[in-house]
Amino acid sequence: MTGGRAALAGMAIKGAPLRVRFQPKLTAWRGRLLESDERGQPVHAASFIRRRLIVLDAELRKRPRELERILAHELSHFAWMRLGNAVRRGWEDVLAREMSRGARGELGWSAELRKEKLAPEDWRRRTRRWREYACESFSDTVAWLRVERRAHDEFTLAARFRVMRKRWFAAHLGGRTIPI
Ligand SMILES: [Zn+2]
Structure with missing residues (x-):
């Protein structure tokens, strides 16, 4: 994702580039994010604020509306850190x-x-x-x-x-x- 401005629920967001990566079968296990692993709870996505990285479950590619919702959620985590x-x-x-x-x-x-x-x-x-x-x-x-x-x-x-x-x-x- 390139940097610059975007709109998110009425507020504009602006910032340096973020990377968005798709990975298969995401699960959260003991505070770690795993891919294609039997352990842990399935999750849609995770954000790594300092690494400016959002990881999304590859399945979301087939569900564009759900992808839009999940991506808005993850971007909001970056905004939350800067709200004051x-x-x-x-x-x-x-x-x-x-x-x-x-x-x-x-x-x-x-x-x-x-x-x-x-x-x-x-x-x-x-x-x-x-x-x-x-x-x-x-x-x-x-x-x-x-x-x-x-x-x-x-x-x-x-x-x-x-x-x-x-x-x-x-x-x-x-x-x-x-x-x-
Ligand atoms: Zn969240």
């Missing part, structure tokens, strides 16, 4: 409000898996688990915004909370250029 603490905390506030209202579901599997493991202390004390959830939820929300009109079985968050997330994005990131 104030914006990241603002996003955590959105999520904390949802939690206090008992919101269930998410906008992607990656956030949902983490959300299921959260206890109330996690969001009150901003534990590492909470911050990891916030990051995945941010990326899944960007990916959802990208393909919003399509139904997907990973979009399980109630409509009223989707609206709140969308407003937050428009207010805080709309029209901004985020470095990645």
Whole structure:
């Protein structure tokens, strides 16, 4: 992927070139990414921020719409690193409000898996688990915004909370250029 500007869910992103690589049968095992291996949990993709590398499961080549969603998610991880603490905390506030209202579901599997493991202390004390959830939820929300009109079985968050997330994005990131 060449450097320069691109649009991602209302915000513009801009940065140095990133490499995108396809690999067969990706799995995550003990914190490592494996290919064509029997061990670990199957994953769609992984990002290596410092190496400026995104690795995608080769199967996604046959599913262009899903590829678009997954790639938006992975690019958002690069954007998240550069958002600044104030914006990241603002996003955590959105999520904390949802939690206090008992919101269930998410906008992607990656956030949902983490959300299921959260206890109330996690969001009150901003534990590492909470911050990891916030990051995945941010990326899944960007990916959802990208393909919003399509139904997907990973979009399980109630409509009223989707609206709140969308407003937050428009207010805080709309029209901004985020470095990645
Ligand atoms: Zn992710």
